[in-house]
Amino acid sequence: MSDVSSTVLIEDADRALLALDPVKRRLLAALREPGSAASLAKKLALPRQQLGYHLRALEQAGLVRLVEERKRRGFVERVLVAAADAFVLDPAMLGAGLAVDAQDRHAAAHLVEAAATVVREVTRMRGAAEAAGQRLLTFTIEADIGFAQPQDFEDFTGALAKAVAELAARYPRLPDTRGYHLVMGAHPAVANRPAKPIN
16 A cells, blocks of 8 residues: 555535546545556656646645656656545535534434534644544444433433433533534435344
């Protein structure tokens, strides 16, 4: 694998459109390992001149970077590599944040906004940690549950909120502690997806 950050957050529409272009997406995938226009033309079965245009656009946008230049039979061959193994689009690009009531724990808009914030903040922090040669310490807990009736849903969320509040009180965020933001949410399970045990 290349020695690049594994994840980069794309926060502007122009870069997002470049990354989502079908040909450029194929190039970004192929350039997880360094390559030149000539090697990519063979690998992707595309004209070298066409690839040159796409590669220049990707390089100007900072989505690929130059690894080296090699002299080949009277011309200079440029070897490029993707700026990351994966690119994450900032959900905020699609518009301003949703108007949500932060106190309404059952609002779908609140869950979507919280999830978008997690995507944005964790991707940024992961990139910064990788640039510093460090690992971002996070945790994820997932479980599939079932409710026989609406009151079960209310009872579960009430009990969960109480349990989290009690546990959080044992680990207060103080000036000399490393602060963490805990987000918990649930949505209806996707049909036909295998259930996940708690992990």
